[in-house]
Amino acid sequence: MANISKKVSWSSRAEESGVAGEGTSLLNGSEQPRLSRQLSGGGSIFQIGRLSTVDLEEEITSDEDSLRGRPKEIPHNEKLLSLKYESLDYDNIENQLFLEEERRMSYMGFRCLEISRWVVCGLIGFLTGLIACFIDIAVEELAGIKYQVVKHNIEKFTEVGGLSISLILWAVLNSSIVMFGAIIVAFFEPIAAGSGIPQIKCYLNGVKIPRVVRLKTLVVKVSGVICSVVGGLAVGKIFEYFRRDTEKRDFVSAGAAAGVSAAFGAPVGGVLFALEEGASFWNQMLTWRIFFASMISTFTLNFFLSIYHNKPGDLSNPGLINFGRFESDSVAYNLYEIPLFIIMGAIGGLLGALFNKLNYWLTIFRISLELDVSFTMIYFSNDCQPLGPEHTEEYPLQLFCADGEYNSMATAFFNTPERSVRSLFHNQPGTYNPLTLGLFTLTYFFLACWTYGLAVSAGVFIPSLLIGAAWGRLFGILLASITASGSIWADPGKYALIGAAAQLGGIVRMTLSLTVIMVEATGNVTYGLPIMLVLMTAKIVGDYFEEGLYDIHIKLQSVPFLHLEAPATSHWLTAREVMGSPVTCLNRIEKVGTIVDILSNTSTNHNGFPVVVQVTASDEPAKLCGLILRSQLIVLLKHKVFVELARSRLTQRKLQLKDFRDAYPRFPPIQSIHVSQDERECMMDLTEFMNATPYTVPQETSLPRVFKLFRALGLRHLVVVDDENRVVGLVTRKDLARYHLGKHGLEELQVAQT
Amino acid sequence: MANISKKVSWSSRAEESGVAGEGTSLLNGSEQPRLSRQLSGGGSIFQIGRLSTVDLEEEITSDEDSLRGRPKEIPHNEKLLSLKYESLDYDNIENQLFLEEERRMSYMGFRCLEISRWVVCGLIGFLTGLIACFIDIAVEELAGIKYQVVKHNIEKFTEVGGLSISLILWAVLNSSIVMFGAIIVAFFEPIAAGSGIPQIKCYLNGVKIPRVVRLKTLVVKVSGVICSVVGGLAVGKIFEYFRRDTEKRDFVSAGAAAGVSAAFGAPVGGVLFALEEGASFWNQMLTWRIFFASMISTFTLNFFLSIYHNKPGDLSNPGLINFGRFESDSVAYNLYEIPLFIIMGAIGGLLGALFNKLNYWLTIFRISLELDVSFTMIYFSNDCQPLGPEHTEEYPLQLFCADGEYNSMATAFFNTPERSVRSLFHNQPGTYNPLTLGLFTLTYFFLACWTYGLAVSAGVFIPSLLIGAAWGRLFGILLASITASGSIWADPGKYALIGAAAQLGGIVRMTLSLTVIMVEATGNVTYGLPIMLVLMTAKIVGDYFEEGLYDIHIKLQSVPFLHLEAPATSHWLTAREVMGSPVTCLNRIEKVGTIVDILSNTSTNHNGFPVVVQVTASDEPAKLCGLILRSQLIVLLKHKVFVELARSRLTQRKLQLKDFRDAYPRFPPIQSIHVSQDERECMMDLTEFMNATPYTVPQETSLPRVFKLFRALGLRHLVVVDDENRVVGLVTRKDLARYHLGKHGLEELQVAQT
Structure with missing residues (x-):
């Protein structure tokens, strides 16, 4: 495995190496980045520290795989930090062009912009609602058709005793539908796999997830829950001003909120979800x-x-996923039940930690085995429907359910998991057999654990709720049987709700937003307090053993994710130790050839360059006067904004902000830009285009302080200067994400090229 | 009026002048700061721009008043920015002592701290709950006793025809109780007046409100809603580590949330409230x-x-203020009602704007007239109880209500406004006479408008809800009478709820948190969407005419409040124009005499001083090497941390962080520290104590960028440097709060000494 790690030292060079536009997958295990190219191109200048746990044999394998043309995921390691992810520019590039535009704009202009933002947000909400509605109707219609077909079939074959034929027909039907979906996802847009929440988390954190916000993704991920995609979509085409990462991020937040809102009928929960994930960039108008x-x-x-x-x-009666309204009178709880709820929360935390641990192992195991799509499909179709004898409501096709929930494939698609959750919450006491519930929990637990993170768009929310509802109801039934007379307060539906909250909380470890989502989805505020208590307990207990599921998957992908604060024990580190150095700097007026060479250097792949007054020959630090991004340089090169000194044409071609916006967000790679030998001798004046006032810190600044600045302002590059304002280093996302607090104090992740 | 304004120019000097520990009031109109002292002390060095609208006659008056010994509020002007408020240090002072302590601390140490924080937050919640409980029981008991006494009286006097005697007795009883409360508040802790929300808003924004977080305040403000006070309390005594503004602020947030949570039984609403107010400093663990x-x-x-x-x-059945549960079936709403709701939202916005405008005029008017406490009392006792014929529930003493709601004093204290709101929400259609409702709305509207901001602890929440519920119910009744057959869906209780939301939203302009509070207080999620719609409309409509009530009062007090973003059209301003300059700098090793002189200079009253390598004689800028606060210098002087160069004793007395913490937060004034003539010749080495890595910006940085940095990190001083890292200016809160977006584009507030 090509794991070119970088030893942590302040002589390391790499800051941000992004192979933009590459078809590398993010959170599913079915793909591999083109390792061989990166290996030959990028490996040479890095100090090869030590190879990771995976040995050389695998390296050859992946090399071969990449020759076969299908990109493939490398074995994951949570102790690595991948360099393949770029950061987003959540800080405005305040160059002269930008400032001039802002200064030209009138008060009314800003008002119009503000109104446009509202319009876009309204549009996002509207589209998300429409898509959700479409999904709901499609699923319902599909289930109806299947019901008719199969029922007809069964009636026909039962007479001639050929029930097994219809069963097979049915299974084939289901599998093929799922397979079809999986193939679409896997081949066309691997990003659309999984629940989408980790991607949104990363995006809002400031990590560029390739193509997470593109049209194609939308079309494929229509079946996904989170529709934040729409944000990025609506933006670029209509409102030119919004063509920057900052604006886009805000719209993505709105999309995420709208998605959750539509899914659970929980508008406030949706907002809280967006806030919990995108916390540091929050402001009130945006909210x-x-x-x-x-x-x-x-x-x-x-x-x-x-x-x-x-x-x-x-x-x-809002929401796509609706748990049915709890009536207040029947479900009032008592003080004596609070300890029980807390115990259930602890159980949820334990089970959640177990779930996450298992899923972690399975993910690693599965990735190493390189299971292909069709293999996972079998498991997936197993997963979707082991609903046992629960579907009492809409499609009363119970004949197969006598077999118990092991024949889960048979009951496929007749009951959506959501409906099962609802029956577990609301059915009369005595509807369920404790043994069935127990077996169901067990089976579904492992199946859900297995399938999360596979190539099909499937979330963890509903399965978790289902598992939790099952064991919660079991808990309630057992409780009622122990306290024979106490059956009044041990309403099993109530315990199913608490169990569902506990299980979901134990797995995803959300608190505030999840409480509100649950309250809004059940339509009853009475349970606010117990749900809170349970989620808190589940989080505390779960965190003791294992991280949340999303965090695990983010770590497994080696995403340079910035947490809210620097690790507590990192005060002894300063910017000097953390920063990358020496830094590739540019002169304010720089030779075109130099710029092209620097940008073409695949070994460094820097994305931001401090601009200095005069680069000295001896690599001594020079005075900082600005910061310019690779993307800006690319646009400048593309438009040939050169000063030909020889002919004393000192005026550059005037470039507008529009030119930069038109290129956003798919800036061409440097290789596609042709620069002649003559042009290489020209000069380029960066003064107008660079950010003249980049944020800086002195070398002695402690890591927590650097971290705070970086995180609070959503920076991508932070220049480290000495006491004469000379550039001595550059701090990027990877430099900060590298440190994390493990069980034994501060740990350092290795930085890998892939 | 002594309105020493400062023209905006980059030669202005003042950065932060706080007369700490002064008994100046914040948001009530009954007090005046000691103008005369400030006039003579602070007026001299300021360029006297132009006097405000209030003329010299009043200046003399206030001068006389201050001689009478009772501090008094100056006439307010929202175009001023007062220098009397200090900022809070929401940025850690990362000096050597601090870093050493942090580095010494083990991982377990940080864990313990984290657990302590949880314990403190739990304690805050517990105490707040207890206090709320105490208030509730006290109010209920008091009302019960009064009921018994008066009922007995009435029964006695009705026989002899002396009903008027009991009426007078009763009125006297009530007035004296209110008077007693008002006197306590006004004389002992004026900060406790008002609803407390603007104060909390300012505190979380980073403005030091004297004594808002002290024990005495707590005792007096027991009857207030927001108990954030407890935060500051629990902190200092038990956990020494928490003796900084940063930690304190977090606990105050927790207290604010706990207060709202207890008041409305809305834990999630409480959190959202704290978030909406303290937005920029938010992080997930804190949440x-x-x-x-x-x-x-x-x-x-x-x-x-x-x-x-x-x-x-x-x-x-949670909450102090409980609106009673709405049953879902009876109150389902229909699409056709949405436009009606929006219209009601608009009405709420209009009425709210009117309310705020009236209140604004009244505040100014009242302050000019210098109404004394007893005068306001009459109005207050009028205000508390004009509940008309609504009290049908607990104390059925209806005999006075036949007189209609004009005799509002008579029904005083028998029905809490909260109970009235509840009956407006839930009573059967036909209970209320439309005319009564109309008159009630009108009367109560003006009374509530008059009383908000008086010297008694009274909020605007409940009166607003009551007004809104009254006109909302009226709206519903009228609607039902228009659509004779439509009486099924025009349930007046439903419209009372919507009206209450609209009115409150129109006055205070909260959206997200208010929605959740309303939903939690009514115990029904069904109304989430309509309430949201209504609050949004009310906000949009209201904002068009007038700001929110809290913002008005903050502005009237000339508090340097930082909004979330810089005004949109401020890109043409740079740090150079905004900063205060020249800056008083200190040498790294400075003469004690110089420090004492600088600190004693009442005309500047600086609170932060950049430390430079070497101050040059010619006032030329010198290289920045740190930042030190007045409070730190005071502690250093107090402990005589001097280096006597003459005797070559070069070791300073070792000072611990503990010494600084012990002095927090009441650092003695410089006048109280005696420094002998010999000591004045000594030197002081600041290296160990200064923050060696203050945040800096170059001179060319645009105002929005400076603003963002300042706001996101909760700074107090931001050093402006040139390209050689030499200090050229200092940006403080006042420099940024000065600019605001008025109706005609960017406006500049004048900075006043008082």
Whole structure:
């Protein structure tokens, strides 16, 4: 395995190496980046520290694989930090062009922009609601058709005793549908796999996830929950001003909120979800816009669904996933139950930690075995439907359920897991057999664990709720049987709800947003306090053993994720130790040839360059006067903004901000830009284009302080200067994400090229 | 009026002038700061721009008043920015002592600290809950006693025809109780007046409100809603480490959340409230702690109230202020009602703007007239109880209500406004006479408008809800009478709820947190969407005419409040124009006499001093090497940390962080520290104590960029340097808060000494 690690020292060079536009996958195990190219191109200048746990044999394998043309994922290691992820520019590039534009803009202009933002957010909400509505109707219709077909089949074959034929037919039907979906996902847009939440988390954190915000993704991920995609979409085409990472990020937040809002009918929960993930960049105006998107999304969904259900205008029963309303009287809880709830929370935390641990091992195991899509499919179709005898409601095709939930494939697609959750919450006491519930929990636990993170768009929310509801109900039943007379307060539905919250909380470790989502989805505030307690307990207990599922998967992908604060025990580190150095700097007026050479250097692949007054020959630090990005240089080169000194044409071609925006976000690679030998001799004046006031820190600044600045402002490059304002280093995301707090104090992740 | 304004130019000197420990009030109109002293002391070095609208006659008056000994509020002007408020140090002072301590601390040490934080937050929640419980029981008991006394009286006098005597007795009784409360508040702790929300807003924004976080305040403000006070309390005594503004701020957030949580039984709403106010300093771990405090607070309150109500252990009916649960079936809403809701939102916005405008004029008017406490009292006792014929529930003393709501004083204290809101929400259609409702709305509107901001601890929440509920119900009744058959969906209770939300939203302009608070207080999620819509509309409409009530009062107090972003059209301003300059700098090793002189200079009253390598004689800028605060210098002087060069004793007395913490937060004034003539000749080495890595910006940085850095990191001083890292200016809160976006583009507030 090509794991060119970088020893942590302040002589390391790499800051940000992104192979932009590459088809590398993010969070599914079915792909591999083109290792061989990176190996030959990028390996040479790095100090090869030590190879990771995976040995050379695998390196050859992946080399071969890449020759076969299908990109493939490298074996994951959570002790690595990948260099393949770029950061997003969440800090405005305040160069002269930008400032001039802002200064030209009138007060009314800003008002219009603000209104546009609201319009875009409204649009995001509207589209998300529409998509959610489409999914809901499609699933319902599909289930209806399948029901008719199979029922007809069964009736036909039962007479001639050929029930098994219809069973096979049915299984084939289901598998092929799932297979079809999986193939679409795996071949066209691997990013669309998984629940989408880790990707959104990373994106809001400031890590560039290739193509997470593109049209193609949208089309494939229509079946996904999080529709933040729409944000990025609506933006670029209509409003030119919004063509920057900063604006895009805000719209993605709105999309994430709208998605959750539509899924659970939880507009406030959606906003809180977006906040919990995108915390540090938050502000109040943005919150309101996000809230607006959230609201519109739920509203749209409800409106169209009410028409579909022939109750036009009835908006009081919101959400795609609805747990059914709990009536307050029947489910009041008592003080004596609080300890029970807390115990359930602890169980949820334990089970969640177990789930995450198992999933972690499975992910590693699966990746090493290089299971192909069709193999995973079998498991997936197993997973979707082991609903046992629960479906009592809409499609009463119970004949197969007598076999128990082992024949889960048989009941496939007749009951959505959501409906199962609802019956577990609301069915009368005595509906379920404790043994069935126990076996169901066990089976479903392992299946859900196995499937999360596979190539199919499947989340962890609903399966977790289902597992939790099952063991929660079991808990309630056992409780009622122990306290024979106490059956009044041990309503199993109540315990199913608490169990569902505990299990989900134990797995994903969200607290505030999840509480609100649960409350909004159940339509009853009474349970706010117990749900909170349970989620808190689950989080505390779970965190003791293992991280949250999303965090595990983010780590497994070696994403340079910045947490909210620097590790507590990192005060002894200063910018001097953390920064990358020496830094490739550019002169304010630089030779075109030099720029092309620097950009073409695949071994460094720097994305940001401090601009200095005069680079000295002896590599001594020079005075900082600005910062310029690779993407800007590319645009400058493309438009040949050169000063030909020889002919004393000192005026550069005037470039507008529009030229930069037009190139956003797919800046061409340097290789595609042709620069003649004559042009190489020209000069380029960067003064107008560089950010003249980049944030800086002195060398002695402690890591927590650097971290705080970097995180709070969403920076991509932070220049380290000495006391004469000369550039001595550059801090990027990887330099900070490298440190993390393990069980034994501060640990350092290795930085890998892939 | 002594309005020494400072023209905006980059030669202005003042950065932060705080007369710490002064008994100046914040948001009530009954006090005046000692103008005369400030006039003579601070006026001299300021360029006297132009006097404000208030003329010299008043100046003399206030001068006389200050001689009378009672501090008094100056006439307010929202175009001013007062220099009397200090900032809080929300940025850690990372000096050598601090870093050494942090480095010495083990991983376990940090764990313990983290656990302590949780313990403190739990304690805050618990105490808040207890206090809320105490208030609730006290109010209930008091009302019961009064009911008994008066009923007895009435029965006695009705026979002899002396009903008027009992009426007078009763009115006197009530007035004296209110008067007693008002006197306590006004004389002992003026900060406790008002709803407390603007104060908390300012505190979380980073403005030091004297004594907002002290024990005495707590005792007086027991009757207030926001208990964030407790945060500051618990901290200093128990955990020495928490003796800094940063930690304190976090606990205050927790307290604010706990307060709202207990008041409305809305733990999530409480957290959101704290977030909306303290946005920029937010992080996830903190949110969880705040959530925890919120939860504990509601829990404690419910637990003790359930015991008080003889239903121990029944926790499902939370909150001090409870609007009663809406049953879902009776109140489902329809699509056709959405436009109606939006119209109601718009009405709420309009009425809210009117309310705020009136309140604004009244505040100014009242302050100019210098109404004394007893005068306001009459109005206050008028205000508390004009509840008309609504009290049908607990104390059926309806005989006075026949007189209609004009005799509002008569029904005083028999019905809490909260109970009235509840009856407006839930009583059967037909209970209320439309005319009564209309008159009630009108009367109560003006009374509430008049009383907000007076010297008694009274909020705007409940009165607003009451007004809104009244006109909302009126709206519903009218609607039902128009659509004769439509009486099914025009349930007046529903419209009362919407009206209450609209009115409150129109006045305070909160959205997200208010939605959640309303939902949690009504116990029904169904109304989430309409409430959101209504609050949004109310905010948009209201903002068009007038700011929110809290913002108005913050502005009237000339508090240097930093909004979330710099004004949109401020890109043409740079740090150079904004900063204060020249800056008083200190040498790394400075003469004690110089330090004492600088600190004693009442005309500047600087609070932070850049430390430079060597101050040149000609006032030329010198290289920055650190930043030190007045409070630190005071502690150093107090402990006589001097180096006597003459005797070549070069070792300073070793000072610990503990010495600084012991002095926190009441650092003695410089006048109280005696420095002998010999000592004045000594030197002081600041190296160990200064923050060696202060944040800096270059001169060319645009105002929005400076603003973002300042706000995101909660700074107090931001050093402006040139390209050689030499100090050329200093940006403080006032320099940034000065610019705001008015109706005609960017406006500049004048900076006043008072």
